[in-house]
Amino acid sequence: MFKEIARDGDARAGLITTRRGEIETPVFMPVGTAGTVKGIRFEALETELDARIILGNTYHLWLRPGIDVIKRCGGLHRFIGWPRPLLTDSGGFQVWSLGDLRKISEEGTEFRSHLDGSLQFLSPEVSMQVQAALGSDIVMAFDECAEGQASVETARPSMELTARWARRSRTEFDRMQNESADTGRTDGNEQLSGRQALFGIVQGASHVELRRESLQRTIEIGFDGYAIGGLSVGEDKSVMWKVVDAVAPQMPADKPRYLMGVGTPEDLLDAVSRGVDMFDCVLPTRNGRTGQAFTSQGKVNVKNAQWAVDTKPLDESCECSVCRRHSRAYLRHLYQSGEMLAGVLLTHHNLAFFLDTMRRVRQSIRSGEFPKFRQSFTEKLNEGEQQKALIIA
């Protein structure tokens, strides 16, 4: 499943083999919650941006359109028109973000649908069944995500529940695989004859000893890859790195390591330097839709009046089709006018920047120049931010 190709310090470049092709790591996975990476067409994702894997979401797709529709339409890949690998999140995080709408028990989670208020029940078994029906290539175990600031007293039972749910996820997943219930493999293509992969998730909030125990218990069950969950949910950044520093080196070296929900471009490089291989984050797409661009010179708030007649591209060192064709002035105009193209173009650029950054990260690890790359990348980001501060002052 994972082969290390090069290593530079703790940073590693590798290859994840899924039944739908190989993925070079470190990799950023655009988030496509409801069967769409919001604001961008699959053609662009595949051809220009060359995204190798995107996310889908169990919770959202289960509620709408529902697994019957997706099964009858040949699984998630065929339904949405994406032939490359898909990773589906288990719904654990959604249940957490629903807040007061949920009720957690040993058996699973009872909650009200955010769509129509109907009572729903999600458990490790249901999550595995749904993900089998979706036919994604990487399935996530059903976990419970605790508050970032949760005390040991709260975080321990939550972590232990996640461990028990991980075992149930494993059992049900194996049963689905043995029964060939997984939609993705029913394609005639022999390349698709492989099983889905299943990743376990490490929890334990900000408590290092809980995190280590969680990792140990997850490894004992045995997964194709290991994820660190429950970070970037409001805790201090120093807490996040404390946890990653404690967990990442202990994660099996022959399996992919996935830091869920992270992060900013700087976060990605910081995590890669700690040995993380996979990332996903809504920032490039969400912030694109809400008027913020990520560039090699730091963040650009497209809404700002200072760009009103600026004929420069968002990022002069970006090769993406948006930067080659359009000015900041035009993008600001589109955003101010409420034109949908604003979000589309900004999303495109942001994803291009994230994916290109990861390409350069991989290259620098292979050539043994990752620390140098990281330093100059961060310096440029900071220079831009400092200039911005000067303009404001």
Next chain:
RNA sequence: UCCGCAGUAGCUCAAUGGCAGAGCAUUCGGCUGUUAACCGAAGGGUUGUAGGUUCGAGUCCUACCUGCGGAG
């Protein structure tokens, strides 16, 4: 020319004679396994003008100005 109605933030409009507000627009900020093309904050006023009544006037009275409608 006469009669009526209206004039309040950039725009559209609120406000028993008692602290002049909202929505939109503007400016700025936020967003980390998407309930999010979203959320939040700020700036912005000689209430058409000039008088009067009143403890107190956007509000009542008088004149004028501007706009709209009607009559002629």
